[in-house]
Amino acid sequence: MSFFPSALxxxxxxFASLPGVGLKSAxxxxxxxxxxxDEEAGDFARAILNAKSNVHTCPVCQNLTDQExxxxxxxxxxxxxxxxxxxxxxxxxxxxxxxxxxxxxxxLHGVISPLNHIxxxxxxxxxxxxxxxxxxxxxxxxxxxxDTEGETTAKYISRLLKPFGVKVTRLAYGIPVGAxxxxxxxxxxxxALEGRQEI
Amino acid sequence: MSFFPSALxxxxxxFASLPGVGLKSAxxxxxxxxxxxDEEAGDFARAILNAKSNVHTCPVCQNLTDQExxxxxxxxxxxxxxxxxxxxxxxxxxxxxxxxxxxxxxxLHGVISPLNHIxxxxxxxxxxxxxxxxxxxxxxxxxxxxDTEGETTAKYISRLLKPFGVKVTRLAYGIPVGAxxxxxxxxxxxxALEGRQEI
Numbered sequence: 001m002s003f004f005p006s007a008l009x010x011x012x013x014x015f016a017s018l019p020g021v022g023l024k025s026a027x028x029x030x031x032x033x034x035x036x037x038d039e040e041a042g043d044f045a046r047a048i049l050n051a052k053s054n055v056h057t058c059p060v061c062q063n064l065t066d067q068e069x070x071x072x073x074x075x076x077x078x079x080x081x082x083x084x085x086x087x088x089x090x091x092x093x094x095x096x097x098x099x100x101x102x103x104x105x106x107x108l109h110g111v112i113s114p115l116n117h118i119x120x121x122x123x124x125x126x127x128x129x130x131x132x133x134x135x136x137x138x139x140x141x142x143x144x145x146x147d148t149e150g151e152t153t154a155k156y157i158s159r160l161l162k163p164f165g166v167k168v169t170r171l172a173y174g175i176p177v178g179a180x181x182x183x184x185x186x187x188x189x190x191x192a193l194e195g196r197q198e199i
Numbered sequence: 200m201s202f203f204p205s206a207l208x209x210x211x212x213x214f215a216s217l218p219g220v221g222l223k224s225a226x227x228x229x230x231x232x233x234x235x236x237d238e239e240a241g242d243f244a245r246a247i248l249n250a251k252s253n254v255h256t257c258p259v260c261q262n263l264t265d266q267e268x269x270x271x272x273x274x275x276x277x278x279x280x281x282x283x284x285x286x287x288x289x290x291x292x293x294x295x296x297x298x299x300x301x302x303x304x305x306x307l308h309g310v311i312s313p314l315n316h317i318x319x320x321x322x323x324x325x326x327x328x329x330x331x332x333x334x335x336x337x338x339x340x341x342x343x344x345x346d347t348e349g350e351t352t353a354k355y356i357s358r359l360l361k362p363f364g365v366k367v368t369r370l371a372y373g374i375p376v377g378a379x380x381x382x383x384x385x386x387x388x389x390x391a392l393e394g395r396q397e398i
Contacts, residue, residue, distance in 0.1 A: 003292040005265035011250040014243050018228045027289065029217045033247055034254060034263070041251040044213050045244035048232055051210040052240040055233060064233070066204035090226065093202040 008034070060131070062107040062124045064089045072105060079103045081138035085128060085157065087111055087145060090182045095143065098189040103141070106131065111149040112156055125157060132164050141196055142170040145181050158199050169196040207233070259330070261306040261323045263288045271304060278302045280337035284327060284356065286310055286344060294342065302340075305330065310348040311355055324356060331363050341369040345390075 002009045008030055015026035033041055057063065058070035061083075065071070072078060072092075082103030086092055092105050110123040132140065140161055144150030158168040172195025175184055184192075203211070207229055214225035232240055256262065257269035260282075264270070271277060271291075281302030285291055291304050309322040331339065339360055343349030357367040372390035374383055383391070 003295045004288065005254050005263055007246075007249045007253040007265045008263060011246045014246045019231050020224055020227060025219055028219060030250060031289075032218050033250060036251070038251060041247055045247040047206075047210045047213045048240055048244040048247075050206045051229060051232060052235070052237060054206040055204050064204055064207060066206045089203065090230075096202040 057107070057109075057124075061105045062109065062127055063092050063105055064107075077102075081136055082141065083128070083131065083137060083139075084141040084143050085154075086143045087150070087153075087181070091143065094182055094184060095189060095193075098186045098193065100190045100193045103139075106140075108144075108153070111144060111153040113149045120156060123153075125160070128157065129160055132161055132166055137164075137166050139167040139169060141193075142168065142199070143181065144170075145179075146171075146175050147178065154199070168199055170199050172196055256306070256308075260304045261308065261326055262291050262304055263306075276301075280335055281340065282327070282330065282336060282338075283340045283342050284353075285342045286349070286352075290342065302338075305339075307343075307352070310343060310352040312348045319355060322352075324359070327356065328359055331360055331365055336363075336365050338366040338368060341367065343369075345370075345372055 004012070011030040011033060012023070012026045015021055015029040016023055018026075021029070033044065036044070054066040055064050056066075058065045058073055060069055060073040063070050063072065067074075079102050083106050084095065084101060084103055085106045085108060086095070087108055087110065089107055092107060095101050095105075106124070106128045108123040108125065108128070110118055112118060112120055112123065128140075131137065140157075142154035142157065144154050154170055161168050171192040175181065175188055175192050181189075210229040210232060211222070211225045214220055214228040215222055217225075220228070232243065235243070253265040254263050255265075257264045257272055259268060259272040262269050262271065266273075278301055282305050283294065283300060283302055284305045284307060285294070286307055286309065288306055291306060294300050294304075305323070305327045307322045307324065307327070309317055311317060311319055311322065327339075330336065339356075341353035341356065343353050353369055360367055371394055372387070373394055374380060374387065374391050380388075
């Protein structure tokens with residue numbers, strides 16, 4: 001049972017539904033919203049609606065964008081014959097921060113994970129195969145997290161791509177096994193890109 | 200520099216402005232919003248606007264309410280001659296959970312804190328004095344946190360209320376129920392000894 005007004009309880013419940021947020025933190029967040037000006041609270045609500053309505057996946061690389069086609073896909077300065085395949089948009093951000101890679105990307109939005117009932121058709125593998133089948137692709141770099149699911153996904157994709165005569169590589173194990181790509185430091189990511197090997 | 204669409208960056212920034220939320224947590228929250236349905240994201244935004252526009256302070260006790268006067272102030276079943284003075288609406292919720300108190304409340308929305316430039320006029324002390332001056336109040340219970348600022352505030356208020364001939368009390372200090380004497384701090388033990396009662 002709660003002793004707050006229902007509109008406040010509703011907001012606490014919304015914040016508590018976010019990943020990693022418990023009830024006490026959600027209460028602090030809701031009280032923080034009440035302490036904002038009407039304008040600031042309106043800005044917060046609008047930011048949610050804007051992100052939800054304006055951000056979508058790029059039709060080419062499947063990365064998140066608020067434009068028709070993402071800025072990396074549109075860039076003529078980047079090598080369009082190399083595709084780096086990653087699990088999530090956060091991994092694109094991580095690799096971009098390393099300032100070493102100058103090709104394009106493909107975001108799978110997940111990995112093959114039978115335990116979680118995620119099969120090859122549940123992530124953006126078909127879109128990658130279509131890109132390789134249709135374009136002048138020289139090399140595809142697998143940049144999944146170095147865990148079982150990541151490696152399974154990389155091997156599955158490399159088998160699909162072999163018939164097109166494309167070179168398939170993966171990041172070198174400069175990345176500590178078991179860590180998350182999102183949290184790798186720039187130097188480690190750079191080594192991993194330099195040391196990529198054919199699979 | 201960020202590598203996310205600006206609408207997503209905006210949302211990350213909003214979440215990162217909440218108390219206790221860092222950049223990585225804010226990113227997870229923003230990605231969670233993107234994973235919601237349009238309807239769910241709309242509900243979230245509406246919950247913020249609703250809480251902000253519907254929740255205000257009760258004109259009598261200053262607690263948060265979404266009605267004209269809060270349910271505790273309106274209740275005829277509660278003893279209107281006793282007022283429990285607390286720092287925040289969360290403290291009302293904490294005391295209500297104990298199911299022991301049947302009087303009314305007064306919420307100060309802060310404590311006197313010279314270091315943070317919060318003086319007596321910055322919290323709802325005047326409203327409490329007006330209530331005591333205007334009504335049939337028998338007892339006022341000070342229920343601030345047992346720290347320097349809480350005690351200063353309680354003493355300040357009790358001096359203001361004395362001229363009205365009202366009984367001013369404060370919560371007992373002592374060993375928390377379920378705690379171990381071995382780990383109690385010196386100040387708590389001293390207070391517990393001072394406040395010892397015959398059994």
